[in-house]
Amino acid sequence: MGKCLAGRAASMLTGEPMPVKKVEGDEITGGTLNQTGALVMEAVGVGGDTVLNRIVQMVADAQRSRAPIQKLVDVVARYFVPAVIVCSILAFIGWSVFGPQPQLAHAFVAAVAVLIIACPCALGLATPMSVMVGVGRGAKEGVLIKNAEVLEVMEKVDTIVVDKTGTLTQGRPEVTGVETFGHWNENDVLTLAAAVESQSEHPLAQAVVRRANADELQPVEASEFSSITGGGVQARVDDHDVLIGKADLLDEQGIEGVNAGREKAGSHQAEGATVVFVAIDNTLAAILAITDPIKQSTPAALKTLHELGLKVVMLTGDAEPTAKAVASRLGIDEFHAGVSPEEKHDFVRELKKEGKTVAMCGDGINDAPALAEANVGIAMGTGTGVAIESAGVTLVGSDLRGVAAAANLSRKTMSNIRQNLFFAFIYNALGIPVAAGLLYPFFGVLLSPMIAAAAMSFSSVSVIANALRLRVAKLT
Template identity: 50%
Template sequence: MIETYYIQGMSCNGCRSHVEKLLREVSGVREVTVELENGKAVIEMDDPIMIADFQKALQKDTDRYLITQEKETKACCNTSAPEVKKKGEGTGVFYCPMYCEGDKTYTKMGDCPVCGMDLVEEVKTKVVLYTCTEHPEIKEESPGYCPLCKKELVVLEEVSSEEKNYQLLSKKMWIAVICTLPVFCIAMSDMIPQNPLMKLLRGTQWNWIQLLLSIPVVFYAARMFFERAYKSLRNRHYNMFTLIGIGAGSAWVFSVLAVIFPQLIPMDFKTATGEVHVYFEATTVILTLALLGQLLEAKAHSKTNNAIKELLKLVPNTAYRIINGNEEIIGIDKIVLGDILRVKPGDRIPVDGILTDGSTIVDEAMITGEAIPVQKEKGDVLHSGTVNGKQSFLMQATRVGEETLLAQIIEMVNNAGKSKAPIQKLADRISGYFVPVVVGVAFITAIIWGIYGPEPSVVYGFINAIAVLIIACPCALGLATPMSVMVGVGKGAQSGVLVKNAEVLEKMTAIDTLVVDKTGTLTEGSPSVVQIVWEASTKKEELLSVLFAVNQHSEHPLGAAISQYAKEKGAEKRAVRDFEAVIGKGVIAMVSNQSVYVGNLELMEEYGVTVSDRIKEVALKEQKKGRTVSYVAVAKKIEGIIILEDLIKAGAKEEIEKLKQKGISVVMLTGDHEKTANAVAKKLGEIPCKANMLPQDKLAYIDELQKKGQIVAMAGDGINDAPALAKSDIGIAMGTGTDVAIESASVTLVKGDLSGIDKAYVLSKKVMKNVKQNLFFAIVYNAVGIPIAAGVLYPFFGVLLSPMIAALAMSFSSVSVIGNALRLQKIRL
């Protein structure tokens, strides 16, 4: 028997695993599944077990967990329970995309307490809700009609947490831009001859205006940077937010003091009119640019789980259930084990099950990656998300919900994505050492000037410390990677190579193994007629017209290929009657009062067609090459065979050789039969290959290579490739493939051409070299600028670097980085 309970007190995946372990130890329990997002525990047991026994087991080493048979929303004991989400409102489970704390999850959208990155919501199969376009307050779990206006209900489209965060950042960005532009214009007006703004107001009054305009930027739009900087200092996990917070914050604090208490500032740091130079424009511009980066990052996060979302689209929202001979429409979540369902022509199969009545052809490309549909008879297994042909049939549900194969593939994509060891950005690694050094230098500068400097020594110490912090502001260091990546990714897009992020480019330079799917990646992905072998007495032109007539009615890919071939050879149209598709064998029809048979050997034998030994020998020889053979008979007399093959893409062999020369090993994986796989591998230069590979097999193979220390790139185009693409260090999708494969991959080749892999490899090498050059510029600039700002030249030359000059130098460093990044526009791929 199976019972459902609810657990309070779980706050992360570690809690979930611990609860499952404790419940499994209860005598009589066969299996336990605990879901963190809704606090649900599904327990399979031999006989009924008292809930007190479960509670006793949970309190074995802690009193934080409480088990109930009713769903509760309040926390138990002294721990925070997960936020309970209503149906249709997402999972309510968030994680850090950098996995700073491993698999730890959170119940609310926010920042990672370690690195400050925005948390990302986990995507899983969820209940679909229906609403009325006229009355959005109506939310039903099943399709139907609005109780108020009787209009048909539609699927409720919810806004993801990532999208809400993006919208909030967009709002903040507009506020920052509106406030920053006038501050920047006021500050830059000094460069205009006879500064016109000074005729309207005095400099001190403009400074007060800049102060007021900077407040919304600092305390609202960019407040998160200072909060993240504080967290990074508290956790001693220094990153770019630390630099932004210290640099921009110091400039703003200094400027505020200069406006409110100008008498504290020495004359050496004032203009000829006695006004103090302020840095509100530096503060607001730095924060606004940083906010733009966060906005672009949020947009990327909103697409992070698109691969899973595309998979979820494969599951229909409703199904047709048969009860006592009557048909009813139900929501997909209402299906239970043993239900009899009707699947209509063209529909997607709702759950895993067994065909109980009828027969059909099912497109299972999402599982096998093969274009040819599979014949299904009574007793055959069916999988959720696969597409039915034009035959209606009945099936019995054997797996529902998260037990279906499609749900398992979704889970594999989820887990594969999380299992990647995130690359720590080079700039952040440098910042880990750079930030403490800069802060230390600024602190030492203030002390030394305070003790040994001229009067007022304390103010001199403060000013020079501020100069150190301003000149060390992370503009150049922060721009080093994103500018190179932005220009490099744009260059790649012009060449048909779409790259998702900088991490991809960094990893691409290190790959040593390329795993390639066969169908649609190395081959065209659909069968084509290679040759027709006729019997000596056959009239070829007349037979081509017969083939064209019969197969133009066929829905099978083989029939479509034969029909297309005959049409291209100039076949004439002929009248056809009594057309019949014999599932799994071929087609029969009457043309010019003669019976025509096109199909496999079983079809010929069934209708008494005698096949000559010569034709059988040729057919067997072609089948050993991995090709498909269809026999043609007219009036029960064999006329020849049609040889079909999924052709290898032009240039595929050359591109593989080119990659081998770069030291990259190439391995082919396919769900196709071994003979076909070996034949293709031989034509591509005897590359290693593995056949009969299901999605989980491809995933396991990638994992095995990675455990050996290999850096693996995976190229594929089908839904069945999605888990392996996500698991690999670099996933490469053919742009001609499925949306799921493209979303699971890190790189997309728009033209579906293997030459794009080499282009992506060259691009990554060039971009990462440019990034390192930029970081070198930024570091050298700081190595020279910081000591000067600290006043190291003052004892020898009497030279001090004012914060104004420090800001100018900071801008110059950024310009040098941008100029170097723009050179990537001229590289050749």
């Protein structure tokens, strides 16, 4: 990790789908790509302080953490150990009074056999072994689990809330259509729009800049640039006042001709494109249709989530027609458009009040409040800082299949823990009576302490072997 002294860089670990501007004093991560200009770094974190090491440490901490189900084991152990001691004493007394000669020898053998076979090794290994193997299996698939509690809660999730850009889509939008109004032509509009958008870090802004560069338009300088949160941007270019953003923003600013733009925007939005309105000198000059292709893996991932019985809700800042087109194409259960980061947080809170167990998937930056509010936060991308701190699960890649893998992993791990606990309990339920001499009246068999020791070891081995099955569990 380093500190930026000058330049522009794009981090491979920020979780953002597009490059981000870096200025003096900003933190950057080793291994990232500098796309523009010179970059001078000062190393402020090496070795154990690096982001990669913190990710490794997070996996190790998760493997050592305790799942809430372990509390059940602790409660059982609290009563189990005294109960075993009582059983051993009763076995000793019973054989001393009613056993064959030599009575004390038989009584001693039975008492020791009970203590040995009831050693709660398997009970103690049942949960931590499954957690350790499960967390490691998730890391192998690029699913980083923060702690064992997340695994247990994730199993109970019934609603998945997802962002659109960078989660369902590739996060690299392109301008696919330009419709002009009045005396403006396509090249003039793109030249002015690119001049303004070049000063913005938004993915849609960069799409406009890329289109202008692809059309080999001459760049111009913008001045008096300002960003309107959740609305758009504005600046002055070549003596023109340029405003770019949503239709509602242009309405608020009193721009003429917005309704005409809305009429033409409908056809683009119906195909899933985001429409950006460009006003020049207080009059609508053009609309830009910007399409962010859906990831090839998204449909299959959503199918898996539905097969797991999960409801998928999409929250996006896009306009209603665009969101509806994407949701319809992907078969998403519910969608909400024009949603701000604050509204995402409130929406997740309302779902929880309704009794839902919610997992929120986002890029870990703007979605941080919702990630923190959800029962399980899933940071898409390899997020640092806010992403890792706000989310219980971090996906190394920005692929929705990681969400399905996390859901499958939690279910398989919790099922494996229950199997281990069953083995441990049923083993003791059968082993203790046999060790105490239950078979002797019928078959004349008294369990040797050596056989009891072997049986006790076998129970632990069976629990470990069952936990290791998670290493080859199919998650996607």
